[in-house]
Amino acid sequence: MAKINFGGVEENVVTREEFPLEKALETLKDETIAVIGYGVQGPGQSLNLRDNGFRVIVGQREGSASWDKAVADGWVPGQTLFDIEEAAERATIIQYLLSDAGQIAVWPSIKKHLTPGKALYFSHGFGITYKERTGIVPPADVDVILIAPKGSGTSLRRMFLQGRGLNSSYAVFQDATGRAFERVVALGIGVGSGYLFETDFKREVYSDLTGERGTLMGAIQGIFAAQYDTLRANGHTPSEAFNETVEELTQSLMPLVSENGMDWMYANCSTTAQRGALDWWKKFRDATKPVFEELYREVAAGNEAQRSIDLNSKPDYREKLNEELREMRESEMWQTGAVVRKLRPENN
Ligand SMILES: NC(=O)C1=CN([C@@H]2O[C@H](COP(=O)(O)OP(=O)(O)OC[C@H]3O[C@@H](n4cnc5c(N)ncnc54)[C@H](O)[C@@H]3O)[C@@H](O)[C@H]2O)C=CC1
Ligand SMILES: CC(=O)[C@](C)(O)C(=O)O
Ligand SMILES: [Mg+2]
Ligand SMILES: [Mg+2]
Numbered sequence: 267m268a269k270i271n272f273g274g275v276e277e278n279v280v281t282r283e284e285f286p287l288e289k290a291l292e293t294l295k296d297e298t299i300a301v302i303g304y305g306v307q308g309p310g311q312s313l314n315l316r317d318n319g320f321r322v323i324v325g326q327r328e329g330s331a332s333w334d335k336a337v338a339d340g341w342v343p344g345q346t347l348f349d350i351e352e353a354a355e356r357a358t359i360i361q362y363l364l365s366d367a368g369q370i371a372v373w374p375s376i377k378k379h380l381t382p383g384k385a386l387y388f389s390h391g392f393g394i395t396y397k398e399r400t401g402i403v404p405p406a407d408v409d410v411i412l413i414a415p416k417g418s419g420t421s422l423r424r425m426f427l428q429g430r431g432l433n434s435s436y437a438v439f440q441d442a443t444g445r446a447f448e449r450v451v452a453l454g455i456g457v458g459s460g461y462l463f464e465t466d467f468k469r470e471v472y473s474d475l476t477g478e479r480g481t482l483m484g485a486i487q488g489i490f491a492a493q494y495d496t497l498r499a500n501g502h503t504p505s506e507a508f509n510e511t512v513e514e515l516t517q518s519l520m521p522l523v524s525e526n527g528m529d530w531m532y533a534n535c536s537t538t539a540q541r542g543a544l545d546w547w548k549k550f551r552d553a554t555k556p557v558f559e560e561l562y563r564e565v566a567a568g569n570e571a572q573r574s575i576d577l578n579s580k581p582d583y584r585e586k587l588n589e590e591l592r593e594m595r596e597s598e599m600w601q602t603g604a605v606v607r608k609l610r611p612e613n614n
Contacts, residue, residue: 278464280436280451290452291319299453300325300357302350302376303364304332307389309339310419311361314426314458322346325353354379359387359449366392366571367578370400377404383442385409385449391471394439396571410440411450413457414470422458431460439467475565480558487594489550494599504602511599513606 270279301312302325315322324341326333328349341347354360354376364372370393380386386404388394391412393402404410415422415434422432436454438446454462465473478484490511497507522531532540564570577583594600607613 280454280462280464282431282455282460285451285455287318287455290455293448293452294320294359294456297321297358297449298323298356299359299361299456300348300353301361301363302326302353302372303362303368304336305363305365305419307415307419307422308332308363309335310415310422310426311363311389311457312341313339313423315456317426318456318458320456323348323353323356325350325357351375351379357384359385359453361387361389361453362393363389365578366390366400367575367583369393369402370575370579373400373402380405380408382407385411385443385446387450387453388412388467389414390474391437391467391469392571394467395471396568396575399568399572399575404440406440407442408440409438409442409446409449411446411453412437412439412465412467412470413450413454413459413462414465414474415457415459426458431458433461433463434459435463435465435470437464437466437470471571472562472565475570476558476562479561479565479570485554485557491599498598504598505606508599508602508606512603517610 268279268281268284269276297320299315299320299322301308301315301322304312304324304326308324308326312322312324323346324336325348326336328343333347336347337343348356350372357379360376360380362369362376373393376386382405386408388410389412391414393400394404394410397403413434413436415432417432425432434454434457436450438450441447443449451462494507494511497510498504502510519531519535522534532543535543561570577586580586595604
């Protein structure tokens, strides 16, 4: 394990150099990995494991759309694709990749097959951290481990196919066999991670729920909408408002931030822009800080987890979510986005 200095703080990081794929394959050579659930993470992780040469099977509800998707991806019913219980029974490592709400309903079927020495793997600290709300309490004689890719399962797969890798965090909650660490690291490499950052289940879920509600997804849509609406209310056209809110950010400026940091993006903008951005960013920080503090409190109190459990356990949750996504897609801002995307020169 390497110690790496992050802005003055030392952290544990496992690298592909010290734990190459060959070592991961050797570590798991006697294991059968069952990926339970074929939503977003399920396909990314199981296909990467398969392509990397691990013994992997998929467990999914027969007759569901995800089952058909698994068949289309080359999983063979009765050979590498089973119903959830049968896959859990055959596995020595159960990768529990149902939706966090779905994990609660299916837990009794999984628990039954957690015989001594098996490993239970999560990609989120949710089920374990909020155990009073989820009822997910694994037996003491299994390993309980986590690999949480820091991005969508879609990106995990895409980046793997491009020969890149997405970084993940890893954690050991319970080490019953003495092999939990080598198992989790081998799985992290197997699913296509680049580097593995150490965490624990609670820190993983608190930071993840904050991030996705905050700058990664919730806050960014909020700030886009606020600026777009202000520009429109002041007589700017939709295309102008969209370009100055979203398109320029994703196409031109964020790639520069990704490459070399915020100051470098600033350095590549005009002195006029630099002056304004340097003057205004703290005002935005101060205005949003109370909202982030409220968000973190709600996450730590378990209220965000409870909301997600309650609303995503309803039989019609998928229709309701799709309806809200449709409203977003049909808003003027994102309708404008669809047209602007078509006009990117490379799309012609
Ligand atoms: N979506 C992502 O890219 C990421 C997800 N995660 C975590 O990975 C885990 C899996 O998440 P996703 O892939 O997004 O899941 P998902 O929401 O796509 O659902 C996965 C599968 O669960 C099945 N499912 C849901 N409820 C069920 C039930 N009651 N009975 C049987 N099957 C049911 C669905 O049919 C689907 O095939 C979660 O813990 C999530 O927090 C972590 C990082 C990123
Ligand atoms: C993709 C990811 O890491 C998220 C946003 O946390 C999630 O999908 O839960
Ligand atoms: Mg995440
Ligand atoms: Mg998340």
